[in-house]
Amino acid sequence: MITLWELKGRGGRRYSLFSWRARMALRHKELEFESEPVCLTDKATIEFSGGRTVPVIRDGDAVVRDSWKIAEYLEHRYAEAPPLFGGEIGQGVSHAFNAWVDRVVVPAMFRVIAADVHERVDPADADYFRASIEKFLGTTLEETRAGGDQALRGLGRTLEPMQAALKRQPYVCGSRPAYADYILFSVFQWARVMSPQEVLGPENPLCAWRERMLDLFGAFARNVPVA
Amino acid sequence: MITLWELKGRGGRRYSLFSWRARMALRHKELEFESEPVCLTDKATIEFSGGRTVPVIRDGDAVVRDSWKIAEYLEHRYAEAPPLFGGEIGQGVSHAFNAWVDRVVVPAMFRVIAADVHERVDPADADYFRASIEKFLGTTLEETRAGGDQALRGLGRTLEPMQAALKRQPYVCGSRPAYADYILFSVFQWARVMSPQEVLGPENPLCAWRERMLDLFGAFARNVPVA
Numbered sequence: 377m378i379t380l381w382e383l384k385g386r387g388g389r390r391y392s393l394f395s396w397r398a399r400m401a402l403r404h405k406e407l408e409f410e411s412e413p414v415c416l417t418d419k420a421t422i423e424f425s426g427g428r429t430v431p432v433i434r435d436g437d438a439v440v441r442d443s444w445k446i447a448e449y450l451e452h453r454y455a456e457a458p459p460l461f462g463g464e465i466g467q468g469v470s471h472a473f474n475a476w477v478d479r480v481v482v483p484a485m486f487r488v489i490a491a492d493v494h495e496r497v498d499p500a501d502a503d504y505f506r507a508s509i510e511k512f513l514g515t516t517l518e519e520t521r522a523g524g525d526q527a528l529r530g531l532g533r534t535l536e537p538m539q540a541a542l543k544r545q546p547y548v549c550g551s552r553p554a555y556a557d558y559i560l561f562s563v564f565q566w567a568r569v570m571s572p573q574e575v576l577g578p579e580n581p582l583c584a585w586r587e588r589m590l591d592l593f594g595a596f597a598r599n600v601p602v603a
Numbered sequence: 604m605i606t607l608w609e610l611k612g613r614g615g616r617r618y619s620l621f622s623w624r625a626r627m628a629l630r631h632k633e634l635e636f637e638s639e640p641v642c643l644t645d646k647a648t649i650e651f652s653g654g655r656t657v658p659v660i661r662d663g664d665a666v667v668r669d670s671w672k673i674a675e676y677l678e679h680r681y682a683e684a685p686p687l688f689g690g691e692i693g694q695g696v697s698h699a700f701n702a703w704v705d706r707v708v709v710p711a712m713f714r715v716i717a718a719d720v721h722e723r724v725d726p727a728d729a730d731y732f733r734a735s736i737e738k739f740l741g742t743t744l745e746e747t748r749a750g751g752d753q754a755l756r757g758l759g760r761t762l763e764p765m766q767a768a769l770k771r772q773p774y775v776c777g778s779r780p781a782y783a784d785y786i787l788f789s790v791f792q793w794a795r796v797m798s799p800q801e802v803l804g805p806e807n808p809l810c811a812w813r814e815r816m817l818d819l820f821g822a823f824a825r826n827v828p829v830a
Binding site: 541 | 688776777
């Protein structure tokens with residue numbers, strides 16, 4: 377059995393977007409895992425991993441930290457299971473796609489949901505979260521809430537290329553979902569778990585894609601504690 | 604012998620970025636081709652293709668129009684030659700990447716080089732080009748030139764995720780170049796052929812990648828008429 381260390385939110389929420397990438401990758405590879413929730417401020421629990429951030433997995437003797445490294449590990453260790461990348465080119469382009477999502481889509485979503493996330497992190501993490509996110513965004517949580525409409529329009533502009541792509545193919549990876557879908561989906565699942573806001577208009581092609589993602593693996597991502 | 608219909612600029616320039624995607628894909632597949640330059644305003648010459656835009660290729664009985672469709676055609680028709688996508692996942696993610704480049708990177712580059720491009724299109728196309736690009740950008744060519752510094756900063760911000768990705772791997776597609784590299788490279792080659800501006804700072808990781816791209820296939824993209 378694989379163990380996944382991941383962030384713990386209020387009410388049993390598992391909110392780390394990077395952990396959702398690992399969760400979806402594990403299910404894609406048809407692997408069972410048990411969740412070990414940890415606080416953002418609890419660095420001691422994951423010291424064995426050699427780092428200070430989750431997600432971390434332990435699979436037998438192997439310990440792997442960082443969502444991208446976990447995906448690479450699973451792809452090569454479980455090569456006979458359904459592919460996450462499908463070869464070197466798929467892996468390379470997925471890595472470049474990962475850089476775009478992390479550096480453009482994640483900050484755009486953070487501007488929309490930061491104050492909601494703050495209300496739902498573990499109480500032990502609330503002050504730490506506020507300080508680090510206000511530094512990252514260069515603004516207070518109260519100001520992000522006041523600027524919500526503008527942030528939502530910014531997120532819409534950021535996502536426009538994916539709306540166009542998902543009009544022409546059902547998944548980021550083509551006719552079936554694979555790791556690049558989980559990269560993008562993790563941002564929406566983070567919002568779904570931690571914010572009561574609907575971040576997509578109903579006519580947005582990303583809505584239908586998000587529903588398809590929530591249906592995967594027996595509605596694995598749908599049936600979790602949410603905002 | 605494959606024939607490629609593509610845009611004709613002044614002084615023998617081949618400037619269409621979409622045609623550069625087809626050119627690089629043809630060379631990647633180790634295929635020879637002959638270039639048939641056409642004007643932007645000359646729709647009659649390519650009427651046989653069923654459309655009004657280049658690039659178009661003719662390969663024996665097959666006629667294929669649109670750079671993405673040309674790449675798909677070449678990948679499947681010449682499956683034994685080096686892969687452009689390397690499977691369905693690579694093709695799907697490359698398609699999503701294509702949407703981002705076309706909708707975000709291309710407009711950002713256009714704001715930097717539009718006035719330079721206008722000076723180098725075929726004289727027969729100059730008025731048509733000005734009217735269509737001023738409509739697309741919502742500004743005059745003279746205004747784009749005046750706002751050049753701001754446009755260059757906007758392009759830099761847009762490219763930031765690719766700078767990050769290319770610090771960690773030598774090509775967009777991983778350790779070797781493939782179609783997603785040609786998608787992004789086409790935007791730089793367009794600028795190189797049509798503008799005397801250096802659009803990248805010397806310390807930018809994209810510079811070294813661009814040099815590697817220019818070296819491919821016996822410096823195929825380097826040894827062409829440029830601005």
